[in-house]
Amino acid sequence: MTSLLTCKDFLTALNEYLDETEDAELRREVERHINECPNCWVVFDTTKKTLKVFKGVDLHPLPEEVHRRLMARIHERISRQRQVQP
């Protein structure tokens, strides 16, 4: 029988677990630990939610005027280049 992960081992394995590692043994050990350790379950659950919240929001939508100024600069560069090399 394998011994239970310590809380420190759990933290070390947390990333791999959240990133859906294919290491089945590691997954089992993490799951066993969080089922038995309420604090680590909270850390796991809230870290998972942290990632979910970030993925669900576009933090910095591109402002329309920033888009327009970018296109203007690109047009300017392209047309300058075309004058140089017709």
Next chain:
Amino acid sequence: MTPPTVTAELNGDAALVAQARQGDPAAFEQLVQKYERRIFRLAKNITNSDEDAEDVLQETFLKAYSHLDGFQGNSKFYTWLVRIAVNEALMKLRKRRSDKTVPLDEGIDTGEETMVREIAVWEENPEQKYSQEEIRAILHEAIASLRPAFRTVFILRDIEELSTEETANLLELSIPAVKSRLLRARLQLRERLTRFFKRKGDDIFAYL
């Protein structure tokens, strides 16, 4: 050489790059429109400034245009753009500091940031308690509070969804360094967000 039309069917970006190289301005503009949102978001997240983010956005695409010939077809066009954008954004950060050597390899590992302090259960869908604007402000502030070395890794891995290898490569870090910074970034964000997202009137001991 493969005719452009055939290539276009096989690989959108590679075909557009090829057309842009041959002087087709519309092809390059299509590439800009495809990726400008992601590059702006990346730049804003790293630099934390509207002005710098706009500079980085413009510089990235202008550099990409000037160096289209140097683009190696074996990497993805988007990854190539991200590399330019990250370098530009980090330059902005360095310029803001008097010491120009710092951001990415700063700091001695004290292990301090890996500590877990807040143990509180969160709401099931914590973001639903807030408006879209409020959520943006909360998340933005949380990311901005991370040190650049952690922030950049988190942005590339968890927001832009690059692989660990791509991130390591881009930032010239080892794979273990990317992994440990990502873990610390995730745990620090979790700590910061707990204040906003924890279930009201609860503490963990109610569950024990």
